[in-house]
Amino acid sequence: MARVSLVWLERPGLEGLAPELVARAAGVALDRGGLVEAVVVTAPEAAAPPALKRRLLGLPVAWLDLALEVGGGDDALRLARAAAAVARAAGRAALATLPPVYAPQPALNVLVAGAGLAALAAAYEAAALGHPVLLATPLAAAHTPGQDDDPEEVSLLAAQLPASVTLAPQTELTELTGAAGAFRARLAGPQGAATQTFGAVVLAPAGQWSVSCEVDGLDPALTRPVWQLQAQEISGPPDGWLYAAVLAGTARPLTADSFSRALRAALALAQRPRLQVALLFSEARVASEGGERLFRECRQAGVLAMRVAPGELTVREGGRLLAWPDPLLGEDLELAPDLIVLADQAAAPRPAFLDNRLLWPSWPALLPDNPRFSGGRSSRTGLYILGALRGTAPGAARREEAADAAADLHERLTGKLVPMPVVRDKICARCLTCVRTCPHGVPRHIVDSIQCAPAGCVACGVCAAECPAQAIAPPGWSNPEMFAGLERALALAAQPRLVLFACANSAMPAVGELSAGGHVWPAGLVMQPVVCAGRVGMHLIMKALELGARGVLVAGCHDGNCRSVSGNLRARLRTEQASQTLGELGLDPESVQFLHLASNQPRALAQAVDQMAAGALEG
Amino acid sequence: MRLNDGDPGFKHQVAAEPGGQGLKSCFACAACSARCPVAGHLPGYDPRRIIRLTLLGRREEVLASPLIWRCSACYSCAEVCPQQVRFTDVLTAIKNIAARAGCAPPAARAGASLLAKHGRLLQVSEFENEKRAKLGLPPVEERPQDFQRLLNIAPEGEGSGEEPA
Numbered sequence: 001m002a003r004v005s006l007v008w009l010e011r012p013g014l015e016g017l018a019p020e021l022v023a024r025a026a027g028v029a030l031d032r033g034g035l036v037e038a039v040v041v042t043a044p045e046a047a048a049p050p051a052l053k054r055r056l057l058g059l060p061v062a063w064l065d066l067a068l069e070v071g072g073g074d075d076a077l078r079l080a081r082a083a084a085a086v087a088r089a090a091g092r093a094a095l096a097t098l099p100p101v102y103a104p105q106p107a108l109n110v111l112v113a114g115a116g117l118a119a120l121a122a123a124y125e126a127a128a129l130g131h132p133v134l135l136a137t138p139l140a141a142a143h144t145p146g147q148d149d150d151p152e153e154v155s156l157l158a159a160q161l162p163a164s165v166t167l168a169p170q171t172e173l174t175e176l177t178g179a180a181g182a183f184r185a186r187l188a189g190p191q192g193a194a195t196q197t198f199g200a201v202v203l204a205p206a207g208q209w210s211v212s213c214e215v216d217g218l219d220p221a222l223t224r225p226v227w228q229l230q231a232q233e234i235s236g237p238p239d240g241w242l243y244a245a246v247l248a249g250t251a252r253p254l255t256a257d258s259f260s261r262a263l264r265a266a267l268a269l270a271q272r273p274r275l276q277v278a279l280l281f282s283e284a285r286v287a288s289e290g291g292e293r294l295f296r297e298c299r300q301a302g303v304l305a306m307r308v309a310p311g312e313l314t315v316r317e318g319g320r321l322l323a324w325p326d327p328l329l330g331e332d333l334e335l336a337p338d339l340i341v342l343a344d345q346a347a348a349p350r351p352a353f354l355d356n357r358l359l360w361p362s363w364p365a366l367l368p369d370n371p372r373f374s375g376g377r378s379s380r381t382g383l384y385i386l387g388a389l390r391g392t393a394p395g396a397a398r399r400e401e402a403a404d405a406a407a408d409l410h411e412r413l414t415g416k417l418v419p420m421p422v423v424r425d426k427i428c429a430r431c432l433t434c435v436r437t438c439p440h441g442v443p444r445h446i447v448d449s450i451q452c453a454p455a456g457c458v459a460c461g462v463c464a465a466e467c468p469a470q471a472i473a474p475p476g477w478s479n480p481e482m483f484a485g486l487e488r489a490l491a492l493a494a495q496p497r498l499v500l501f502a503c504a505n506s507a508m509p510a511v512g513e514l515s516a517g518g519h520v521w522p523a524g525l526v527m528q529p530v531v532c533a534g535r536v537g538m539h540l541i542m543k544a545l546e547l548g549a550r551g552v553l554v555a556g557c558h559d560g561n562c563r564s565v566s567g568n569l570r571a572r573l574r575t576e577q578a579s580q581t582l583g584e585l586g587l588d589p590e591s592v593q594f595l596h597l598a599s600n601q602p603r604a605l606a607q608a609v610d611q612m613a614a615g616a617l618e619g
Numbered sequence: 620m621r622l623n624d625g626d627p628g629f630k631h632q633v634a635a636e637p638g639g640q641g642l643k644s645c646f647a648c649a650a651c652s653a654r655c656p657v658a659g660h661l662p663g664y665d666p667r668r669i670i671r672l673t674l675l676g677r678r679e680e681v682l683a684s685p686l687i688w689r690c691s692a693c694y695s696c697a698e699v700c701p702q703q704v705r706f707t708d709v710l711t712a713i714k715n716i717a718a719r720a721g722c723a724p725p726a727a728r729a730g731a732s733l734l735a736k737h738g739r740l741l742q743v744s745e746f747e748n749e750k751r752a753k754l755g756l757p758p759v760e761e762r763p764q765d766f767q768r769l770l771n772i773a774p775e776g777e778g779s780g781e782e783p784a
Binding site: 241243274276278284295296299300301302304305307328329331332333334335336 | 620623627630631643644645646647667668671672674675702
């Protein structure tokens with residue numbers, strides 16, 4: 001085990017702490033600039049001066065944002081808290097798979113599979129950033145526009161494609177595995193099928209208009225989808241009114257873009273003479289650009305906005321009469337329309353290989369409703385899903401999305417080095433748990449061993465939490481390293497000992513805010529920051545209890561907020577399982593708890609920690 | 620109710636009347652109904668419902684309703700409306716149309732005939748002027764001719780006395 005030195009960088013929040021005392025209490029040597037074997041630095045990596053980084057090159061370094069964890073209180077308490085945090089970091093550094101094991105050079109080439117504006121724009125933008133691009137399309141030519149594209153814009157863009165874009169027409173992507181830096185794609189073309197490696201993959205199939213059938217039994221003679229509507233040819237009779245119904249998501253809400261298209265159709269109709277338009281919807285989705293203004297213009301033009309509860313619209317008289325209960329008047333309304341306009345949306349078929357549940361997460365998990373996954377990103381690093389397949393509005397938004405995706409893949413393939421998970425091949429049982437559980441698709445099973453994609457890991461540690469053989473972990477986050485840190489920190493902590501596993505995205509900012517405000521943490525609290533709460537598995541929880549912790553609190557993000565898709569839910573599940581096991585053993589099940597937290601909820605965190613401390617004192 | 624039986628032109632007619640401009644902006648949020656002090660005391664009185672019926676073209680039902688005359692013109696609805704409907708003004712437009720259609724209630728008619736007769740809603744007599752003199756105020760004269768000319772109404776007319784121009 002390496003001897004650890006402490007490099008003390010003075011930071012706001014560390015005032016009044018004597019480095020010598022902290023080092024002595026933590027059982028490490030204070031760095032005097034001599035030979036060292038492993039180092040704890042009291043600052044985050046980003047705040048360290050370049051000269052220090054140069055000096056420490058090649059050494060195991062634990063970057064410890066100490067100011068975050070100390071908090072307020074008297075000098076003795078602050079010293080004890082600082083010592084416990086340094087001891088924890090020293091324990092990890094001493095075992096040292098640190099410094100991070102960085103990846104071999106990831107592949108830089110990009111596969112764009114699809115056609116139309118989104119595909120061309122992605123190929124163009126990726127090539128402009130210096131990536132060789134293969135544009136594979138199942139169609140006869142890549143510049144075939146989708147039904148929802150502007151053909152002129154598409155042919156203009158096709159003419160601008162640089163030479164570094166290789167076109168592969170009549171070529172279909174039939175299989176895909178891997179993650180950023182090392183995708184394996186099977187392409188079936190006129191010359192047969194072949195497997196190639198790509199650094200990043202963009203899926204952007206050409207869009208087609210489709211109607212989401214909202215109700216059954218409409219008279220087909222009356223119905224017309226929005227994309228086929230010729231409003232300027234319609235007007236009412238000289239002595240009366242013509243009635244049109246626009247169905248804009250009565251069964252379930254439309255996308256904002258689809259709703260805007262329906263609004264434009266309703267407005268065009270309402271501006272015709274003696275035409276009365278009723279717009280029926282379950283939710284007015286006006287979040288697209290100009291959507292609210294368009295909705296107002298529709299009402300000003302005399303369109304009747306009719307909210308219908310989902311599924312309440314019924315069709316009678318052979319599809320010629322619509323009926324629904326109006327919640328505002330509390331009575332049933334009917335309309336015998338002369339014309340029924342159905343909202344449409346641009347859609348694209350989902351590639352069949354994504355249905356393989358062993359290799360791919362479900363569609364909602366691949367494209368979570370989480371703003372972090374906008375701009376073409378999917379939850380699989382290096383895979384981008386654009387255009388109609390994603391549901392992006394036709395036009396300029398698709399070009400912007402393609403540019404975002406290209407910038408993101410460029411950053412991921414050529415930006416800062418990404419750690420590689422360490423796989424201990426000799427004890428790996430090839431159970432494929434890591435392949436199934438990694439939310440980023442990094443570990444892959446290739447020729448009877450687990451190999452990792454070189455640019456995909458974010459060090460969330462879900463693999464380490466789940467691996468039954470403890471054979472895989474992001475560098476620095478293996479169980480032995482974390483156990484060693486907890487052991488040294490808990491040995492120093494006062495009774496009752498508590499462990500807080502704090503997600504770096506939600507809990508640690510909250511911890512930092514509390515500490516900066518002088519919050520006094522319980523003396524026995526050991527904080528263990530983790531990249532994602534998903535790092536916390538049964539091994540870690542049980543080890544913390546075994547080492548004498550009376551309470552373990554795991555704080556992770558709220559549902560749907562996890563950067564690793566479901567790391568928070570996984571951690572909650574493990575916490576519940578641990579709690580249940582404790583109950584079965586006759587121990588206090590309340591001593592292991594999970595807390596859903598956002599970074600702006602420091603008070604909730606403080607409250608949960610205090611409660612746990614009080615519970616540990618009683619028990 | 621079948622929407623085809625409504626009068627699609629009614630909403631446009633109200634919107635074209637002075638004060639009615641905001642009618643079609645309504646998106647039925649019910650902020651007006653929640654704020655209206657009259658709605659709290661008078662069951663059945665609901666500004667949003669009146670707007671809704673007007674938009675659906677239920678002309679007879681709206682014009683004949685006694686409820687449209689119960690607004691206290693406090694403008695609370697205009698204060699809270701996110702779409703600048705100004706319901707009080709919209710209702711004035713509707714009342715004007717109702718009056719022209721002969722739907723004004725007796726109280727409104729009595730008010731109009733008082734205006735035609737006295738130029739005020741209150742008859743001014745010696746009693747009032749003596750009080751004013753004690754306070755050092757000039758006497759008030761009844762000048763109904765101004766109103767008769769302005770509103771084009773005849774004094775004590777046999778026909779509907781409140782016909783505005």
